[in-house]
Amino acid sequence: MSTYLRAAMAIYWKDVTVEARTKETVFGVLVFALIVTFIFKFTFDPAPRVVALIGPGIAWVAYIFAGIVGMGRTFVLERDRGTLEALLLAPVPREAIYLGKLAGAFTLMIVVEAAMLPVFVVLHDLSFLSLPFAATAVLATVGLAAVGTLFSAIAVQTRARELLLPLLFLPVTLPVIIAAVSSTSLLLEGGGWREVGEWLRLMLAFDIAFLVLSSWAFESVLEE
Amino acid sequence: MAVAVSGLSKTFGTTRALVDVHLSVGWGETLAVLGHNGAGKSTLLRVIASLVRPDAGTVAVGGFERAKDAAAARSIVGYVAHQPLLYDDLTAAENLAFFARLYGVRDARARIAEVLDDLGASAWADRRVRGLSNGMQKRVAIARALLHRPSVLLLDEPETGLDVDGLAMLDRLVRTVTDGGAAVVMTTHGMERGLSLADRIAVLAEGRVALSGRTAEVTPADVRAMLTRQYQVAP
Numbered sequence: 001m002s003t004y005l006r007a008a009m010a011i012y013w014k015d016v017t018v019e020a021r022t023k024e025t026v027f028g029v030l031v032f033a034l035i036v037t038f039i040f041k042f043t044f045d046p047a048p049r050v051v052a053l054i055g056p057g058i059a060w061v062a063y064i065f066a067g068i069v070g071m072g073r074t075f076v077l078e079r080d081r082g083t084l085e086a087l088l089l090a091p092v093p094r095e096a097i098y099l100g101k102l103a104g105a106f107t108l109m110i111v112v113e114a115a116m117l118p119v120f121v122v123l124h125d126l127s128f129l130s131l132p133f134a135a136t137a138v139l140a141t142v143g144l145a146a147v148g149t150l151f152s153a154i155a156v157q158t159r160a161r162e163l164l165l166p167l168l169f170l171p172v173t174l175p176v177i178i179a180a181v182s183s184t185s186l187l188l189e190g191g192g193w194r195e196v197g198e199w200l201r202l203m204l205a206f207d208i209a210f211l212v213l214s215s216w217a218f219e220s221v222l223e224e
Numbered sequence: 225m226a227v228a229v230s231g232l233s234k235t236f237g238t239t240r241a242l243v244d245v246h247l248s249v250g251w252g253e254t255l256a257v258l259g260h261n262g263a264g265k266s267t268l269l270r271v272i273a274s275l276v277r278p279d280a281g282t283v284a285v286g287g288f289e290r291a292k293d294a295a296a297a298r299s300i301v302g303y304v305a306h307q308p309l310l311y312d313d314l315t316a317a318e319n320l321a322f323f324a325r326l327y328g329v330r331d332a333r334a335r336i337a338e339v340l341d342d343l344g345a346s347a348w349a350d351r352r353v354r355g356l357s358n359g360m361q362k363r364v365a366i367a368r369a370l371l372h373r374p375s376v377l378l379l380d381e382p383e384t385g386l387d388v389d390g391l392a393m394l395d396r397l398v399r400t401v402t403d404g405g406a407a408v409v410m411t412t413h414g415m416e417r418g419l420s421l422a423d424r425i426a427v428l429a430e431g432r433v434a435l436s437g438r439t440a441e442v443t444p445a446d447v448r449a450m451l452t453r454q455y456q457v458a459p
Contacts, residue, residue, distance in 0.1 A: 003328065006325060006328070007325070007326055010322055010325040010326055011326075014311065014314070014322050017313075017314065017318070018311060018313045018314065021313045022313050081307065081309075081310070081311070081312060082305060082306075082307035082308070082309045083309055083310065083311055085275055085305060085307075085309055086309035086310075086323070086368070087326075088274075088275055089273060089274075089275065089298055089301070089303050089309075090298065090323070090326035090327060091295045091296070091298040091299035091326075091327065092295075092326055093295070223276075223277050
């Protein structure tokens with residue numbers, strides 16, 4: 001196995017192990033997603049017809065806000081204990097650190113998205129279970145995690161880190177957010193692969209572009 | 225040369241942390257860097273460790289220039305910082321196993337057992353770092369820095385948090401490392417320890433090398449006078 005993949009997998013596995021033991025981030029993020037969903041439900045109490053219209057937006061707003069909270073912690077924990085320096089001291093490509101952290105952020109978001117599915121069924125009578133939705137969720141989450149991991153590394157070096165991350169993250173990920181919501185809406189209206197194909201391709205292009213760009217930019221972001 | 229620093233300068237905002245620093249350390253030698261708080265000792269080590277990019281000057285570690293071949297330079301450096309640089313929720317052994325994978329250490333399990341034994345930390349191998357005292361964490365941190373058998377060991381005030389046994393262990397360790405041909409650069413506030421352990425000494429004042437030379441040629445009185453002068457100059 002190459003140095004690159006070995007290092008990325010070691011970092012990913014370390015993040016998963018730490019999170020599995022503490023469950024701090026996953027519970028925090030899940031509760032955050034639940035609160036956002038509950039607020040929509042009990043503040044607006046939308047009629048079923050309206051739910052079908054705004055449901056995908058509610059779901060993705062909950063996922064994205066929760067994702068910002070989770071990704072914000074990706075580097076904060078490393079920075080606070082100084083372990084980010086230990087990672088930077090290692091003779092591994094910076095892109096491997098990026099990939100390992102991205103994989104951790106992706107896993108966290110996917111776990112939260114999966115855990116929230118039954119909540120949407122119970123609260124809004126929305127069932128997203130389908131293969132095209134799984135593809136939408138995976139492609140959107142890769143894009144969100146790719147951007148979020150890079151911006152989290154930038155934000156952690158500033159004092160206004162909590163403010164900076166959403167300010168950087170939301171405008172840049174707007175294409176993915178629009179694509180994910182549109183694709184989910186089409187699927188709820190009975191569409192399939194053919195209807196959502198264009199949105200999936202857009203997300204795939206976004207993912208590739210930001211994986212390449214973020215990997216390239218990551219080294220200069222981390223150097224003092 | 226194990227470490228060659230030439231014309232090194234680094235500024236943080238309006239603070240000049242390092243100003244035209246020239247230093248060198250040969251293989252098998254120990255350099256002790258002394259100076260008051262804020263003199264630039266830690267910044268110097270962080271630049272050598274390639275954690276901080278200098279504004280000017282060059283750093284070569286084991287012949288690898290930091291600017292051209294940072295990854296190769298990092299692969300031969302072990303660094304002990306103020307903080308332990310360990311994951312609280314992993315055990316000592318799990319932390320070392322993680323870093324062994326990053327450094328590509330062969331036969332990692334045996335090597336982890338060996339360094340923990342050398343540091344007198346075998347008994348805590350399966351305890352989470354969160355539950356270890358500062359001194360225990362420091363020993364595991366030193367084990368982490370030694371794991372990949374570095375040719376250049378950077379120690380930033382390594383005595384912090386260590387008890388009497390720990391300090392004796394640290395002294396033995398520095399001698400063992402240099403006897404094996406590796407170089408050690410350590411910052412310290414302990415003038416006596418620095419002079420007794422090191423082959424060369426450098427005193428930093430406001431980012432500049434105020435005094436440097438072989439410890440055989442520098443008396444404690446010279447160092448004390450230099451440090452005292454810094455106190456008098458400081459507002």
